[in-house]
Amino acid sequence: MLELKHISYRVSAPEGELDILKDVSLTIPDEKLVVFTGPNGGGKTTLAKIIMGLIRPTAGQIVYDGQDITDLDITQRARLGISYGFQQPPRFKGITVQDLLQLAAGENRLSKDRCCHYLTSVGLCANDYLDREVDVSLSGGEVKRIEIATILARDGRFMIFDEPEAGIDLWSFARLTETFEQIHARRSATMVIISHQERIIRLADEIIVVAGGQIAHRGTTEEIFPLILADTLGSCPVMTRKEAAQ
Amino acid sequence: MITDIDAKLLEKIADLTGKPAGAINIRKDSGCEARQSTEHIEIAGKTDKPGIDIRIRPGTRGEKCYIPVIISKTGLTEMVYNDFYVGDGSDVEIVAGCGIHNSGCDESRHDGVHTFYIGKNCRVRYTEKHYGENAPEQTGRNVMNPQTIVYLGEGSTMEMETVQIRGIDSTKRFTKFVCEAGSEVVVTERLLTHGRQIAESEMEIELNGADAKGRVISRSVAQDESEQVFYPRMVGNAQCFGHVQCDSIIMGSAKVKSIPAIAANCTDAQLVHEAAIGKIAGDQLLKLETLGLSPEEAEETILKGFLA
Numbered sequence: 001m002l003e004l005k006h007i008s009y010r011v012s013a014p015e016g017e018l019d020i021l022k023d024v025s026l027t028i029p030d031e032k033l034v035v036f037t038g039p040n041g042g043g044k045t046t047l048a049k050i051i052m053g054l055i056r057p058t059a060g061q062i063v064y065d066g067q068d069i070t071d072l073d074i075t076q077r078a079r080l081g082i083s084y085g086f087q088q089p090p091r092f093k094g095i096t097v098q099d100l101l102q103l104a105a106g107e108n109r110l111s112k113d114r115c116c117h118y119l120t121s122v123g124l125c126a127n128d129y130l131d132r133e134v135d136v137s138l139s140g141g142e143v144k145r146i147e148i149a150t151i152l153a154r155d156g157r158f159m160i161f162d163e164p165e166a167g168i169d170l171w172s173f174a175r176l177t178e179t180f181e182q183i184h185a186r187r188s189a190t191m192v193i194i195s196h197q198e199r200i201i202r203l204a205d206e207i208i209v210v211a212g213g214q215i216a217h218r219g220t221t222e223e224i225f226p227l228i229l230a231d232t233l234g235s236c237p238v239m240t241r242k243e244a245a246q
Numbered sequence: 247m248i249t250d251i252d253a254k255l256l257e258k259i260a261d262l263t264g265k266p267a268g269a270i271n272i273r274k275d276s277g278c279e280a281r282q283s284t285e286h287i288e289i290a291g292k293t294d295k296p297g298i299d300i301r302i303r304p305g306t307r308g309e310k311c312y313i314p315v316i317i318s319k320t321g322l323t324e325m326v327y328n329d330f331y332v333g334d335g336s337d338v339e340i341v342a343g344c345g346i347h348n349s350g351c352d353e354s355r356h357d358g359v360h361t362f363y364i365g366k367n368c369r370v371r372y373t374e375k376h377y378g379e380n381a382p383e384q385t386g387r388n389v390m391n392p393q394t395i396v397y398l399g400e401g402s403t404m405e406m407e408t409v410q411i412r413g414i415d416s417t418k419r420f421t422k423f424v425c426e427a428g429s430e431v432v433v434t435e436r437l438l439t440h441g442r443q444i445a446e447s448e449m450e451i452e453l454n455g456a457d458a459k460g461r462v463i464s465r466s467v468a469q470d471e472s473e474q475v476f477y478p479r480m481v482g483n484a485q486c487f488g489h490v491q492c493d494s495i496i497m498g499s500a501k502v503k504s505i506p507a508i509a510a511n512c513t514d515a516q517l518v519h520e521a522a523i524g525k526i527a528g529d530q531l532l533k534l535e536t537l538g539l540s541p542e543e544a545e546e547t548i549l550k551g552f553l554a
Contacts, residue, residue, distance in 0.1 A: 075538060078536050083536060092548065094465070099551065103537050150537065
């Protein structure tokens with residue numbers, strides 16, 4: 001179980017102090033699939049990065065499986081089983097897809113079958129990709145899918161995916177959604193997915209809407225989805241007036 | 247006699263363990279430690295100056311030739327000339343390289359000029375790795391100044407891999423290719439400097455014949471207070487394609503200067519160059535840390551991959 005207790009994150013900006021997260025408290029039970037959604041700039045990614053240790057909160061406490069991990073660094077958290085799929089993954093000159101999967105799995109020799117399994121899960125063929133370098137020769141969508149494959153190879157107990165659908169074509173997205181469903185069905189990991197996609201949102205046990213640095217709403221798909229749609233229209237005064245007129 | 251230290255050097259610079267099949271010449275401390283010719287590859291000592299002539303018969307295919315140099319003495323300086331004559335239609339691999347184990351406090355230095363005369367329709371893979379180390383408590387400088395001149399015949403290809411592994415205090419490299427019609431050269435350079443080492447690498451690729459292709463891929467890492475300078479030049483004198491790519495990772499208080507040049511003397515020459523110098527990207531380190539690597543392991547992994 002992951003507990004975020006009174007997490008705040010404040011940064012200095014030219015216009016003064018800016019609160020990116022304001023006293024957020026949240027509990028994520030084991031084996032659940034939780035989706036963070038909400039408007040851009042609302043604090044979703046910051047919250048996810050704080051769980052991984054990529055950002056240190058300015059206040060608050062993080063407890064994972066009963067252990068206070070607030071002061072643990074990224075590596076220590078990774079070794080506890082927390083993993084993070086970046087929205088915009090870095091590229092590496094000279095490091096192949098196979099190298100990266102092996103690093104993720106923590107094995108020097110990951111069998112081709114295993115590599116094939118992870119790559120197929122994100123819609124890629126091992127024969128075409130294993131020996132390729134994760135550099136600029138790969139498209140954004142390919143790098144993104146390889147990034148997700150590394151999280152599958154990592155096989156951690158707590159997986160975070162930051163907008164996994166971004167940059168991925170429709171066919172691969174469908175395959176990816178099935179993969180998330182399968183992991184969830186196996187109950188082998190807790191998943192936090194930052195997403196705006198309805199298909200992913202509908203997989204969630206719980207949806208957490210993060211807006212303005214706070215948790216605006218939380219609940220099941222049935223409870224939250226109508227609110228999201230209402231907020232979407234509400235954000236545009238012209239559309240709202242048109243809707244009202246109809 | 248090959249000592250344990252020599253054997254380790256040979257493995258490092260030429261992947262040599264034991265006595266390999268094929269043609270071989272091991273030069274140790276300016277003497278000939280071992281020499282073996284084959285039916286198709288003849289190795290003979292020069293009579294007018296230090297060095298060897300390697301003559302590869304036309305049509306030789308699938309053979310390897312090893313010509314590593316090792317230095318174990320301190321204060322030794324040598325200038326060596328090796329000439330390669332590769333007959334038409336050959337497909338061969340040549341492994342050179344130099345390793346210095348400096349046993350004292352004086353400078354040890356190997357200067358070498360390798361000249362290749364490659365016939366028509368050949369395929370040559372050429373590897374040279376350079377490595378230096380000091381005996382415990384010893385501080386003698388290790389210096390290597392390799393020159394490689396290649397005359398590449400019509401329809402021939404050459405893949406050259408040149409690697410400075412580590413431990414070379416000063417190097418000044420010069421590589422030149424003269425490429426005839428339909429030939430293709432790919433030069434892959436990997437270079438690491440550390441401490442207060444200095445490295446200068448100059449390359450000139452002349453694409454003289456129609457459809458000649460040249461490609462230079464240079465990757466380097468400059469650590470600590472070391473300094474590197476690169477001058478790769480691609481000259482198009484005919485309808486040809488040339489590409490120069492230089493990437494450097496800079497660390498500590500190192501300095502790197504990269505000055506690629508392309509020159510077209512024909513309207514049908516197509517030449518491209520790119521050069522980049524920068525620190526290890528922070529997001530690369532973070533990504534590897536999220537996979538459970540420590541910051542030190544992440545840095546090492548990135549550098550190892552970059553120089554692989």
